[in-house]
Amino acid sequence: MGFEQSPHEVAVYRRGNGGNALLVGIYVDDLVIKGIKEEKMEAFKEEMTAYAKRVIELGGLTDCNPALTPTKDRLKLSRDSTAEEVDATQYWRLVGSLRYLTHTRSNLAFIVGNISRFMQQPTTEHLQAIKRILRYIAETLDYGLHYSRLSGSLGCSTISLARILKQWSLGWTASPLWLWRRIPSSTSEASISE
Structure with a gap:
């Protein structure tokens, strides 16, 4: 930049x-x-808003219902999840984009760091956590x-x-x-x- x-x-x-x-x-x-x-x-x-919108589009949530918080209360993600696995490459893209976005949205650093721990075997449970973050970003763009x-x-x-x-x-x-x-x-x- x-x-x-x-x-x-x-x-x-x-x-x-x-x-x-x-x-x-x-x-x-x-x-x-x-x-x-x-x-x-x-x-x-x-520039920052346009990048955030591109991240939302990457997640397929362009016209999503916004969220008021980046995560659900007391959300506990686990490596031992029995949920169905998702495309790891897409998960990596989303996590990488969110990590970059934390430079201007530092309040996302904790939750993005948390979802980054599940890069090896992401599941639908982990992807849902990312989608919640994207819905929060959509709510707070401006x-x-x-x-x-x-x-x-x-x-x-x-x-x-x-x-x-x-x-x-x-x-x-x-x-x-x-x-x-x-x-x-x-x-x-x-x-x-x-």
């Missing part, structure tokens, strides 16, 4: 220079996107919070993004800041406030 890791912060990446620069900060289940030009940020979000600068300065409380922006000469400009929160929660507070 052409991103360069910050030498000052391991969870911050940059693509482009000057007015075309785009910064992406990753913190637990958040993805913070900052750029001088809003169209660059929109293009990045569209989740995100948009913070536009009205007045005053914008501060960060979760990562020192302001320091990184200053080091890369991006500063807080009139351009908006995007925060993609991957896990919707009524008790969560936004990581960035004005």
Whole structure:
């Protein structure tokens, strides 16, 4: 994707220079996107959404019923499953695609890691778990919070993004800041406030 890791912060990446620069900060289940030009940020979000849609299509769930969570409560998968085996190659493709997707959807890392344990002999039970994840992705394609600068300065409380922006000469400009929160929660507070 052409991103360069910050030498000052391991969870911050940059693509482009000057007015075309785009910064992406990753913190637990958040993805913070900052750029001088809003169209660059929109293009990045569209790239990620398009990839997620391709993964859903790969799983054959284009018009699926969405799921509100990536897994069922107390789901227990086993290597000793007696369920019918499925095409291992297709299972590998789906798991690999989901593993790549966890770079921008870090809240999926645990469940994707869990289903990755069954690559040798995947069964319909394991494939159902993948389909549940894909249904969740379909539900959350457009989740995100948009913070536009009205007045005053914008501060960060979760990562020192302001320091990184200053080091890369991006500063807080009139351009908006995007925060993609991957896990919707009524008790969560936004990581960035004005």
